[in-house]
Amino acid sequence: MDDFIFQNPTRIYFGKSHEANIGRIAAQFGKNVLLHYGGQSAERSGLLPLIRKELSEAGLHFFELGGVQPNPRLSLVYKGIELSKINHIDLVLAVGGGSAIDSSKAIAAGTLYNGDVWDFYTGKAFPEKALPVGTVLTIPAAGSESSPGSVITKEEGQLKRSVNADCLFPRFSVLNPERCFTLPPSQIANGATDIMCHLMERYFTNSRPVEFTDRLIEGTLRTVIASAPRVLANPASYDDWAELMWAGTIAHNNLLDTGREGDWASHDIEHEL
Known part of the structure; x- marks a missing residue:
């Protein structure tokens, strides 16, 4: 770490x-x-x-x-x-x-x-x-x-x-x-994708060992994967939105960066495009 x-x-x-x-x-x-x-x-x-x-x-x-x-x-x-x-x-x-x-x-x-x-x-x-x-x-x-x-x-x-x-x-x-209840499906999908990118760009690292933050990132990613389809199916589901909303904050508040180097090439490429 x-x-x-x-x-x-x-x-x-x-x-x-x-x-x-x-x-x-x-x-x-x-x-x-x-x-x-x-x-x-x-x-x-x-x-x-x-x-x-x-x-x-x-x-x-x-x-x-x-x-x-x-x-x-x-x-x-x-x-x-x-x-x-x-x-x-x-x-x-x-x-x-x-x-x-x-x-x-x-x-x-x-x-x-x-x-x-x-x-x-x-x-x-x-x-x-x-x-x-x-x-x-x-x-x-x-x-x-x-x-x-x-x-x-x-x-x-x-x-x-x-x-x-x-x-x-x-x-x-x-x-x-x-x-978030009135967000259109496209924005829900785009938002979930952005959150997942933040997680994966932190997950792929040359820093070792980082088992603790590995597990934090994996758990947050699992939450996004589970909750995003549920809010798409039921946009008025408070509990599912709560999971997705909090996951989005945790994914990018620097907690999951601790002790590890991220790979932000995807965001850098997007900025240029």
């Missing part, structure tokens, strides 16, 4: 009721919140109206930036940074999946940086500090709700790049399996 240092500072609120406390949770970080999300699914489901209500009742000022796309765009990150600086944002609150969360992390780091946030994704600079980020997860897949990573695409040149830094760990993440 290789030497390692492990710490995951993300507080997880898992279950059916925590969105109703999002105002109280967010208020711990200040008065001004940037609410960052994608399209209209969170609006139609009633999640965004609920979050707006809870933030307002907690006496928080919130500013909204929607429009996050899969493979989040640098141009929207720039808009978020500008909004955050103008409105003295204290917390960036992502509502959605990995794209909204990764975009929020980029905004959080870029707001406190005097240069171009893209510097972090090219290796020109390293993020040492960022605004607090919180998440309300609606799509289990990327694991960004409890990881230090962010992936952003620069439209010019179609460059997809990543950065990992401790300051990018979300301070908290709200995970309610009920919020």
